[in-house]
Structures are given as structure tokens and as C-alpha cells.
């Protein structure tokens with residue numbers, strides 16, 4: 271389990287919507303350890319945080335088709351978010367659900383009988399209250415957008431998946447090894463020795479060489495011990511680095527990438543790489559502004575990131 275200080279920061283037990291970690295978000299990494307792979311391939315793309323960017327999702331699917339054999343695309347959650355218009359939502363939903371889709375907190379909170387937990391983000395203390403309140407307002411509007419049938423389908427998606435890639439076992443999760451919305455693999459968390467020790471235990475329990483995650487919205491690549499990697503793609507549908515306008519996806523393969531690699535690492539036969547997902551930034555921005563004009567919660571929280579990227583550099587994503 272997470273070290274106590276990290277537990278406190280993920281606000282377990284909090285009743286505040288957007289800060290709470292719902293009980294049914296939790297799982298045991300031993301469940302992954304006991305599982306059989308849901309797919310086997312020499313190359314897999316894993317991408318979370320599409321956030322309704324249909325242009326990025328279409329580009330990602332096209333990138334996977336550029337491989338020597340069409341590669342599966344695993345969407346590890348939060349493929350909806352800004353797409354709070356029925357037509358836009360359906361476009362994203364149809365393409366996402368045609369991939370190996372896992373639910374993130376966004377898809378989970380769209381499900382029937384949800385709504386008590388806000389966005390389900392389990393935001394830690396270093397995220398301010400206003401940001402949390404805006405996220406709760408965004409999910410409330412998205413709940414009004416999604417049809418009941420689509421919401422039911424999304425809420426029934428799995429929370430995690432075990433993948434066999436080039437003979438290695440890889441876990442695709444949205445949050446971390448313990449929770450759909452866990453922050454145990456966040457940059458801040460993995461700096462702490464006790465959290466790193468807990469992560470090493472989770473790799474052993476899950477019997478995997480790689481955890482591919484998302485949720486925190488910032489990319490990261492970290493070794494945990496000698497034979498384990500955590501890779502977080504950040505967001506496939508928003509910029510991840512300052513003054514950039516592309517998303518990031520995780521590509522795991524035994525073959526070199528046909529697409530530009532931002533950074534990566536090797537483990538056994540595998541190349542575990544972060545690849546850029548270039549998308550039509552003007553089209554995405556226009557759709558975003560039409561749905562979320564000035565004064566709306568998404569405009570306040572995200573326009574700056576969409577236009578300029580976060581104050582985050584590639585060197586931070588790969589720092590030891």
C-alpha cells in the first residue's frame with residue numbers, strides 16, 4: 271500500500287467531492303498478478319487523457335495504423351472531458367469505444383447512480399479548491415450531455431488491463447497500482463523513498479515490468495528498482511510541455527518507433543517511449559471555446575494549458 275504520508279495527500283477518507291477517493295475505485299495489484307493478458311502484441315499504444323480531443327484521438331489511431339502491423343490502442347481513461355456537446359461527445363465515444371477502452375474517473379462518474387463524488391479526481395492537497403470546484407462543474411455538465419446508454423457502457427468498462435507485449439507483462443491503469451484515481455505514481459509521490467518502496471512492492475504483486483498510467487495530467491518516466499518502469503503519458507489530448515501544442519502517448523514495443531520519440535527507456539526486449547501526438551490545435555481550440563466560453567469553468571482552468579502548455583519540461587518528465 272501507499273506510505274502513510276502519501277495516503278494523506280491523496281485525501282483518502284475525504285468527503286469533499288473532487289477530493290474523495292471512492293471506495294469502489296480501489297483494487298489490489300495482486301488482482302493484476304493473478305490475471306491473464308487481455309491482448310498480446312509486439313506493439314501497443316497506451317494513452318490516457320484524451321479529454322474529448324477528437325482530433326488527437328483520430329491522430330493516435332492513425333499512428334497505430336502506421337506500425338508494421340496495426341497496433342492495438344489502449345485508452346486508459348478520461349477520453350471524455352471537454353466534449354460537452356452531444357455530437358462532439360458521440361464522435362469521441364464511438365471512436366474510443368472501438369479501441370481497448372478502460373474507464374477513468376471521468377467515465378466512471380458519468381455512470382448511473384454516480385454524482386456524489388464530483389469529478390472523482392481524488393485531487394491531493396497541492397491542487398487548489400477552486401480547481402477542484404471547476405472540475406466538479408465540468409463533470410456535472412458532461413453528465414447532462416451523455417445519453418443514458420452511452421453512460422452505462424462507459425461505467426461498465428474495466429478499470430485496468432494486463433497486456434502481453436513482446437513477452438513482457440504490462441499493466442495499463444488510469445491512476446496507480448491501487449486506485450483508479452490514485453496519485454501514487456505522480457511526480458511528487460515517486461520522489462518519496464517510501465512511495466518508491468510501495469511502488470516496487472506493487473510491481474511484484476502485479477507481476478509486471480511496466481505500469482502505464484495517466485490521470486495526473488503530467489507525463490513521467492521513472493525506473494522503480496532495476497527491472498520496472500512507470501510511464502505516465504500525461505494527456506494525449508492537451509499539451510504537456512511549455513510552449514508545445516501536441517499530446518503525448520505511450521508506445522511500448524519490441525520495434526523502433528516510426529514516429530518521433532520524445533524520450534524513452536529500455537526494459538528487456540521492450541522500448542517504452544513517449545511519442546508526440548500532433549493534432550489540429552486550431553480545430554480543437556475552436557471547439558473548446560464554442561463549448562466553454564469565457565466565464566465557464568473549463569475556460570478558467572484549461573485555456574492557458576491548451577494554448578501554451580503547462581510550465582513543465584521534458585527534462586522534468588525524465589528526471590531521476
Ligand SMILES: [Fe+2]
Nearest residue numbers: 348374375485
Ligand atoms: Fe483522471
